[in-house]
Amino acid sequence: MYRAVYLFCWYCVSHGFSFVTSYENIALNKAVYLTYDSVRKDTNVVVDGHKFIYGQCLSMNGRFELLIDLGEILSIHHITLYIKNSGLWHDFDIRVSNRSDSLDNECGDLRRIRQARYEYYIPCSFHARYVSLSGFIYGTIDLCEVEIYGCHTLGRYGENCSISCPQNCQEGHCDVVEGTCLGCINGYEGPRCGKECDSGTFGRECREICGKCKGTNTCHHINGTCMEGCIPGHSGLQCDQECLNGSYGKNCEEMCGSNCISCNAVNGVCDNGCNLGWEGDFCEQKCDKNTFGQNCTGVCGKCLKNEQCHHINGTCLHGCDPGFSGIKCDQGCVNRSFGRNCREMCGSNCISCDAVNGICESGCTPGWKGTFCEQKCDNNTFGQNCAAACGNCLEKEQCHHINGTCLHGCNPGFHGPHCDQGCIDGSFGKNCIERCGSNCISCNAVNGVCDLGCRAGWEGTFCEHECPENTYGVGCKDSCGNCTNMERCHHVSGNCPFGCDAGVYGIKCDQECPHGRYGIxxxxxxxxxxxxxxxxxxxxxxxxxxxxxxxxxxxxxxxxxxx
Known part of the structure; x- marks a missing residue:
């Protein structure tokens, strides 16, 4: 719309038409600053009100920026420039803003300025404090006057600025012609800001959404305050804050259970679970039934007499059942321990014992027996499980319970550490240290009696006697021959050492003379x-x-x- 107005008005002034306005020149005698050839200086001749005839003009070339400070934010309707130039091409850009360092609202531009005395009309319906003319001049122009028309009094519009802007306009600003608001104060909307925000909205231009208000969910149209308070789970004047820090319910006035990790902001249910050792919708119940820990998923150990363990950390408050140890009683007895809290030790002669009662269930070390391996082997037994029999210890003495050795020697007829070896090689008696008679075939290992007989030529209990007269040989059962002069034959072989009597011959003199022979x-x-x-x-x-x-x-x- 502005460009169309601009073209129309430019056409009018360029052909000698005058433009009548009832608005005031609000730029008259205001502060002006010029950046020209990189030099910034005051130059008030363009706002002295004298135009072409009486005033002075500002000559400019190259790049420039002219900044007019109106002193306050005012309503602008249009801008008129009075320019003399040399007929070269020029390029103007006209902007307004409430800040001198950020001119972001463009009113229009002048792309070509002809030789002549011209008035240039630029529509510029804004509220602003600063007006900027900037651009590049190819040659030289004389800017004689800048007139900015609008209302000297903020919050007025219309001819002579005689009408007050609607009361709900933002900062009292309205369109200088139509009176429509250039923005509404909080809580209102519409061209003239006469309508309160609809239900569920509030604030600037009614763009804010009400919080979680109770009732009809309608908040105050200006500040968003929930008039009837908040629905459960929310707090704050605008009910836009969810309950936190362990609170819930109406206006977050109730506190989550002390054992909740966090609770539902509406009803307080501990929907994110409980602290260690607690359960229930509100985490109000300690873990029981031999459970503990997070969500009561831990299983208690073997607490004494099946007592409930500590609901948080699982420790057994009064110790462990026999066979278990540790603060949670979840460790079986080790290292040959048993009993309550594993404080008792298995019998020293156990291979291993029952962790509960200490019974040597895996048996005893060699030489021991009994439920707790507390008894030495007896009854002439020794060794592993007392299964080995003692040897022939002296006078039936009990052998050593572990290795079976006979501590005081062997009964006659036996030898060796265990007295389990019979006498051999012609020995007999205690520890087989005595020797059988040399004429025994074999003697009794106990008493040395030649119970298997004597060698040839001997007789007697111990074969200590030579065969009696006229006998010889094994058992002295053979009779001697007719030795000469009735001499005794040899007791072993029966030989006649000095020859034979008459009528016989041979070494034993036991053969009659053959036919044809006689005599000694x-x-x-x-x-x-x-x-x-x-x-x-x-x-x-x-x-x-x-x-x-x-x-x-x-x-x-x-x-x-x-x-």
């Missing part, structure tokens, strides 16, 4: 005329050959056969 050792030959002689005397007891006679058939007979 059968050393003589029977007479030649004998049919056979006495083996002892040589007498021809079987008669003589024919023609012979006599004891030895040494005589020729009477009736000899001479043929």
């Amino acid at each position: 050792n059968c050393g003589q030959t029977c007479p030649s005329n004998c049919k056979g002689c006495n083996r002892f005397s040589g007498v021809c007891k079987f008669g003589c050959l024919d023609g012979w006679r006599g004891t030895y058939c040494e005589d020729i007979g009477r009736y000899c056969n001479l043929n």
